[in-house]
Amino acid sequence: MSLRYEPAEIEQKWRDRWADADLFKTLEEPGRPKFNGLPFFPYPSGAGLSVGHLRNYIPTDVICRAKRMQGHNVLHAMGWDAFGLPAEMEAINKKRNPRGMVKEYAETYKRQLSYVGVSYDWSREVNSSDPEFYKWTQWIFLLLFEKGLAYQGDYPANWCPKDKTVLANEEVEGGLCWRCGTPVEKKMLKQWFFKITDYAQRLIDDLEAVNWPEGIKTQQRNWIGRSDGSEFYWKIDGSDHSIKVFTTRIDTVYGSTFCVLSPEHPLVEQITTADKRAEVAAYKATASALSDQDRLATTREKTGVFIGAFAVHPFSGENTPVYVADYVLMGYGTGAIMAVPAHDTRDFEFAEKFGIQIRQVIEPADGSIEELPFVSEEGRLINSAEFSGLSCEDAQDQMTQWVEARGTGKGKVNYRLRDWLISRQRYWGAPIPIVHCDKCGVVPVPESQLPVLLPDVESYEPGHNGESPLADIADFVNTTCPSCGGDAKRETDTMGGFACSSWYFLRFCDPHNNEEAFARDKVGYWMPIDCYVGGAEHAVMHLLYARFWTKALHDMGILDFVEPFAVLKNQGMLLAPTPFRNPNENETLRVGEAGIMLSYEEAAQMPKDQVFWRWEKMSKSKGNVVTPEDAAMRYGADAIRIYELFEAPFEQTIQWTEERVQGAVRFLNRVFRLVGDHIPNYNADWRSSNGEITDDERDLRHKLHHTIAKVTDDIAEFSFNTAVASLMELTNEMSDFAKKNKGGSNALDEAIDTLILLLAPLAPHSADELWSKLGKAGFTLNEKWPQADPAMLVRNEVQIVVQVNGKLRGHILVPADMEKLELERAALDCEKVHSALEGKTIRKIIVVPGRIVNIVAN
């Protein structure tokens, strides 16, 4: 029977059968280990999915399918990160209601995902904008509020004037709004925060316990930004005020020749001398007019003003001038620094410009004269009174003790992490469940009144003066105080989208619970997640927030674990060829742009030499998107799966190359042909063989069991490209065997069954089709995963490599258990070894049994 891979005829058929059989329903059978595999839940955008997104969903599906066959209860669920700014902006642009829009987009995503046969248990689908879901987001908010982990405070918040909302620090990239790229302004606003800073140290420490890519861990550590240093006071000469400074380099204190206050520092007003007031006020005005983007530009020349005051050096007693300068930030440390121009680049630049003394107090260990500033901690102190001669490290300890003993300072750990700003002045989010009452103040909405429903409105565009559009809806705003029953007003800010994604993975464990957010035993069973898969762009935001919520819920006794994601994997991107042309003289390019993007149609019509191609991420705006349905139609779902798995290691960026997709089609065709051609000779009862086997059969079995072991390991380690490669090798070897051994063979029967099962997680439609062609009922997903037989892995004859002076000179085929001495003798018998040793004396022979003999001679 001649078979071919005919995706159009088999794939939809099998997807229908899987659905009819409810095949992907989550099993919770006792006695089985559990496996919770989850891709980051997506925001369903109107652009739909591209084959690029599948680089996440296909591998997660492969591992979940394999675990299921390996006897696990598998949780593999999907839902929609539907709340948040992206959805709302899209709704505004399209003049649609976000509720209906998001529902429709989610349906599209679901359909697109189904085209590649992904095995989700859709009965667990969740949507974060559904009241059933956000009721519990609000419930968690209230828990955090009760524990003092959610609070309202005045803060110079990051304000995006285009999106008309505040942003969390994590959402500001280089002073620009992460969504629209508008420079962010500082605006004094009353905002809601989560006290993530309470967890800074634990968020660092617990990274040790998770299996995540090292780069992501480092990014989190850097974001939290622990620095160990000292905090101590400098008294203002002739005043009762003192400046508190933080430094990590107290060892350089004798080199401090001035102090700097941030323009926002409250002491500036109080200690500026009368003659300097006008100048300082002018400087402060200029500084506050700068956007963050400008202020943080490292290339900018240092600016600042002497404020007329002097601070007394706590060690030497000298008077040092105090400046105000915008390179010191109010938001970090104490907003004031001791400046050490000799050993800090920024202080050095400032001192050079303002003609301030530069005093070297650290000398490199080897005493060589370095150019200043010398910022390394590898050195010894000089010009530092009794501390001279100490290493930097020792000096840091002793000097900190020195200030501690005098009660003017202490050792101090600072973190760069700030509290997580959660309130948004936008419509499309979970309302913050708080009521403001003139009498009772800030009152939480009682759990019985949850959810605080987001009202359906005609107009939901952002309000004015930094207020949410909800503030205009009287019916929503006016309420009664849950505490005293009097008139009160609802909080009108909503929560940013990251609130939803900080706990949705818990809801998947118990998605339709009407009584509580989740049953403890269900979360206890399924969590933590055994494999969390998504893009590295969430390295900081989502992953940090979700870890924080998990720890907070743990501390409240609601969860039994402190880390939600035991294993994290980042998939590589998929790039598509994208046409550009060079601009004419009267067209300008944005920074970083190499040309003007073209559509494929435009590119086809232009002369070839005017078009150049670059690899770009697939996106609707670039017009280079290949959708899952297009690709599945043209090549087949299994071919797409095999292609994306095989093209490169999972975490690596790949380039969409259609010839190589064709390669995947060819591979599947070879498998179909192999199986089809064998059907007339196939014996399903191959296990009851009589035990007599030929050498060829022994070789085939060896290869087969070796492949079982390899594919099993590779899938577990996300090394899908080598898993596919070894299945290709096996297929090739089986084809050769079939050609040589016409007629039936138990070894080939066994190999055929096993090949199909090993292929099943990777190419499930094809596997089920072939399985049924062999006359078998049911689905491969319900079959047992093949086991490598250790007896089949050992060989009684092995090939040994023979080297002379490390160079390959020959091979010998010997019994696997041959002794070292015999191996040496066998190696020396090789003809090529003879000629290579001509005129040389043997000095040494290295024998690694089972591998190599290396003869050292000269």
Added chain:
RNA sequence: GCCGAAGUGGCGGAAUGGCAGACGCGGCGGUCUCAAAAACCGUUGAGGGAGACCUCGUGCGGGUUCGACUCCCGCCUUCGGCACCA
């Protein structure tokens, strides 16, 4: 500047310190065909040789080792992230 990842044929990539280039794409030659496509068979790192074979070869320079793509030291390049955080 700091942190992270990575540099291997024409291309994507493979290799517990032990035969570099598995597997695939592309190329070349062939079979089939009126022809083409598809499929199949062979071949394909570079240089040399009629040939069996020989020499070189994993970004660069050193080192450790019987043996290095792999480990160590010093550079270079690319990509990703952070960046006036004291």
